[in-house]
Amino acid sequence: MRALMRLAMRSSAGVVVCAIAGGALSQESRVQLVDGPGKDKASQCAACHSLDYIQMNAGFLDKAGWTASINKMINAFGAPIPKEDIDVIATYLAEHYGKGASK
Secondary structure: OHHHHHHHHHHHHHHHHHHHHHHHHHOOOOOOOOOOOOHHHHHHHHHOOOOHHHHHHOOOOOHHHHHHHHHHHHHHHOOOOOHHHHHHHHHHHHHHHOOOOOO
């Protein structure tokens, strides 16, 4: 009986923690990528990570840098991005989130 009570208390605490964390996360704004050719392909990045990473790197990478980053995601982390999409995504990111891109 005591074991059951302890389990119930732990479960209740877990639910409370999850509810609090869920409330904090629900207040975060969702990143919206800039419209343009290649946006649909660049949205594939969200399959593995938040699109916040794109905004965090905005202004630092040129097309070569974005291409290298995409290739790293594919080769090192197994990102499910078709090879034929690499140039489209890198071009989109360089135009909208690259060095010297207008914000």
